[in-house]
Amino acid sequence: MFIRMIAKAFVRQWxxxxxxxxxxxxxxxxxxxxxxxxxxxxxxxxxxxxAYGANINVVPKGNSVISELYDVGDExxxxxxxxxxxxxxxxxxxxxxxxxxxxPFITTEAVLEDGSFVEVTGTxxxxxxELPTGEQLDAxxxxxxxxxxxxxxxWIDEQTNDKSVAMVGSTLAKKEGISVNDDITLKGIASDVxxxxxxxxxSGGEEDDYIYVPVxxxxxxxxxxxxxxxxxxxxxxxPDNELAQKAARxxxxxxxxxxxxxxxxxxxxxxxxxxxEVITDSVASAVRQVASSEGTILEKTQLLMILITILSMIxxxxxxxNLVTASVMERSQEIGLMKAIGAHNGAITxxxxxxxxxxAVIGGIAGFFAGLGFAQIIGHTVxxxxxxxxxxxxxxxxxxxxxxxxxxCIPAIRMLLNLHPTEVLHGR
Amino acid sequence: xSLLELRNVSKIYxxxxxxxxxxxxxxxxxxxxxxxPSGSGKSTMMNIIGALDKATEGEILxxxxxxxxxxxxxxxxxxxxxxxxxxxxxxxxxxxxxxxNVMLAQYYHSIPDEKEALEALERVGLSDRAKHYPSxxxxxxxxxxxxxxxxxxxxEIILADEPTGxxxxxxxxxxxxxxxxxxxxxxxxxxxxxxxxxAEVAQRTVVLRNGKVDHEMINENFTGKIKHITxx
Numbered sequence: 191m192f193i194r195m196i197a198k199a200f201v202r203q204w205x206x207x208x209x210x211x212x213x214x215x216x217x218x219x220x221x222x223x224x225x226x227x228x229x230x231x232x233x234x235x236x237x238x239x240x241a242y243g244a245n246i247n248v249v250p251k252g253n254s255v256i257s258e259l260y261d262v263g264d265e266x267x268x269x270x271x272x273x274x275x276x277x278x279x280x281x282x283x284x285x286x287x288x289x290x291x292x293x294p295f296i297t298t299e300a301v302l303e304d305g306s307f308v309e310v311t312g313t314x315x316x317x318x319x320e321l322p323t324g325e326q327l328d329a330x331x332x333x334x335x336x337x338x339x340x341x342x343x344x345w346i347d348e349q350t351n352d353k354s355v356a357m358v359g360s361t362l363a364k365k366e367g368i369s370v371n372d373d374i375t376l377k378g379i380a381s382d383v384x385x386x387x388x389x390x391x392x393s394g395g396e397e398d399d400y401i402y403v404p405v406x407x408x409x410x411x412x413x414x415x416x417x418x419x420x421x422x423x424x425x426x427x428x429p430d431n432e433l434a435q436k437a438a439r440x441x442x443x444x445x446x447x448x449x450x451x452x453x454x455x456x457x458x459x460x461x462x463x464x465x466x467e468v469i470t471d472s473v474a475s476a477v478r479q480v481a482s483s484e485g486t487i488l489e490k491t492q493l494l495m496i497l498i499t500i501l502s503m504i505x506x507x508x509x510x511x512n513l514v515t516a517s518v519m520e521r522s523q524e525i526g527l528m529k530a531i532g533a534h535n536g537a538i539t540x541x542x543x544x545x546x547x548x549x550a551v552i553g554g555i556a557g558f559f560a561g562l563g564f565a566q567i568i569g570h571t572v573x574x575x576x577x578x579x580x581x582x583x584x585x586x587x588x589x590x591x592x593x594x595x596x597x598x599c600i601p602a603i604r605m606l607l608n609l610h611p612t613e614v615l616h617g618r
Numbered sequence: 619x620s621l622l623e624l625r626n627v628s629k630i631y632x633x634x635x636x637x638x639x640x641x642x643x644x645x646x647x648x649x650x651x652x653x654x655p656s657g658s659g660k661s662t663m664m665n666i667i668g669a670l671d672k673a674t675e676g677e678i679l680x681x682x683x684x685x686x687x688x689x690x691x692x693x694x695x696x697x698x699x700x701x702x703x704x705x706x707x708x709x710x711x712x713x714x715x716x717x718x719n720v721m722l723a724q725y726y727h728s729i730p731d732e733k734e735a736l737e738a739l740e741r742v743g744l745s746d747r748a749k750h751y752p753s754x755x756x757x758x759x760x761x762x763x764x765x766x767x768x769x770x771x772x773x774e775i776i777l778a779d780e781p782t783g784x785x786x787x788x789x790x791x792x793x794x795x796x797x798x799x800x801x802x803x804x805x806x807x808x809x810x811x812x813x814x815x816x817a818e819v820a821q822r823t824v825v826l827r828n829g830k831v832d833h834e835m836i837n838e839n840f841t842g843k844i845k846h847i848t849x850x
Contacts, residue, residue, distance in 0.1 A: 191718075191721055191722070191724075191725040191730040192725070194714075194718065195714070195722075198713045198714060198718075199713060201713070202712070202713035523709060524711050524712075526709075527709045527711065528722070528726065529694065530668075530670060530697060530703055530709075531697065531698065531703065531722065531723045531726055531767070532694055532695070532697050532698020532699070532723070532726040532727055533694070533698075533726040534691065534694055537726065610671075611670050612665045612670045612671050615670075615705055615707075615709060
């Protein structure tokens with residue numbers, strides 16, 4: 191009889207039920223979309239923020255000490271070097287999968303044919319690595335300096351045997367009259383090298399006065415075989431908290447459990463610490479502006495999405511509240527009759543809630559799939575990539591839908607409980 | 619011991635005494651009519667006897683138990699187990715068929731039994747209309763479904779509030795005839811009406827005025843059959 195009543199109530203008031211299902215579907219779809227994006231947005235935003243450049247800078251320990259003592263930039267200090275052969279180890283640390291890009295730098299001076307001095311920096315451009323873990327990575331300046339404007343020519347492509355090639359900064363190119371496809375001879379400290387210019391770039395900074403070449407060319411010029419003087423690392427990080435700040439000051443001050451928590455969380459200080467463990471005599475430090483911007487933007491974006499989810503759920507609850515209350519008012523005579531012939535409040539409440547919950551299940555399922563679609567639209571529109579559906583979204587949306595539906599039913603249930611049969615059966 | 623007894627029952631709304639120290643007894647198997655003009659307290663009395671409302675003061679003994687002090691939950695149980703209600707406006711659930719409307723009372727009482735519900739409809743002459751919805755039934759047929767619904771749980775007393783108020787003469791006769799049969803079977807009937815023709819077929823009539831029992835009439839020639847007065 192109960193099922194028969196539910197089924198017939200659905201058929202009789204299908205329009206109202208459809209409206210309730212639609213309201214729930216709207217709320218559920220927004221919640222699904224926002225939660226899916228929110229749970230996936232960390233990686234997506236970090237990928238986007240890679241455009242800001244590296245967030246970790248690794249330099250030799252000696253240079254770092256001089257830099258700290260005399261308050262000068264790392265790039266102005268020379269004398270100590272890192273080993274190029276250890277670069278691959280960066281992808282072997284605990285948080286290896288969070289290292290999304292990195293590039294070594296070796297800077298030397300050279301003399302052009304007209305006798306002017308120029309700073310030559312050797313680095314990776316799109317260096318291909320096959321790691322022991324089976325992972326493959328293309329790392330280098332092409333993505334670490336993605337904001338550079340290539341005014342003519344192209345990026346150096348290490349994967350097509352671009353060996354004796356160079357990219358020249360726009361200011362230097364203009365001053366020296368260098369253009370793409372020109373051959374220029376660089377007289378270095380140790381040897382001379384002739385390179386072909388494949389691209390002119392505009393970085394908007396002092397790098398426009400430099401020449402960028404593959405690492406081995408710079409090492410050849412400076413006689414610095416196998417040496418590099420810094421590494422820039424772009425890593426996906428977790429926003430800092432008190433623990434991370436304490437660890438950044440002195441990891442030795444942490445208790446064992448704090449140390450384990452810190453070490454196993456992708457704080458920028460934790461990743462720096464792990465890089466220092468694998469690169470001999472190195473000091474890894476966070477580029478604070480980028481690291482904190484990433485954390486702040488991520489937190490604010492997630493907060494925004496949580497707020498949208500909460501607001502959409504409140505909106506859905508209000509909509510359900512109106513519709514269910516209207517439905518109970520419309521059915522007041524029927525409810526009054528049920529009470530008159532012996533139905534307890536619990537039985538009638540159960541009937542109404544079951545009807546609404548069945549509607550919520552239909553609306554919730556429809557809304558969930560619509561939400562997955564919305565999430566993909568957001569992913570492709572905002573991040574230019576698909577949003578991965580996290581299984582965690584399903585129970586969270588299910589609980590939200592049930593809480594919102596029950597909350598929306600509260601005023602109607604209160605009305606139902608206070609409904610007196612004599613008032614509706616006699617029209618008084 | 620009377621099946622139903624009202625002792626000094628009053629119902630007061632502010633300064634209005636809808637019922638004012640009413641004393642009535644209804645014996646087992648009796649057919650009582652309650653009459654009176656509008657505002658005399660008929661519906662208030664019906665609600666109080668039917669455990670739909672509480673009296674402000676006084677005792678209401680149903681089967682020897684005072685129901686005046688019972689909680690709302692206990693009153694619901696009393697309505698479900700001991701009272702069959704029939705309303706002027708039928709109050710059938712529009713999306714349930716005739717037989718399902720009868721089964722609804724069974725559902726809240728015990729276990730729905732379609733066969734038994736069909737038998738109840740057969741008793742009121744509606745077995746062929748069991749699968750019809752209220753909108754497909756005439757007023758008289760709807761009221762007969764209400765009678766079947768009131769009967770289905772074998773209540774100790776049937777309370778009918780203006781049962782013929784919305785019916786034409788022919789259907790009025792059918793419903794009164796049903797009451798006569800129920801009375802013959804030993805059912806206790808309390809019928810609230812403003813229609814003298816319906817009141818006259820009862821064994822006894824209590825007339826209310828201004829919330830008080832004005833007078834009582836015993837039908838010496840009780841037959842249970844309605845006699846229509848033809849106006850000249």
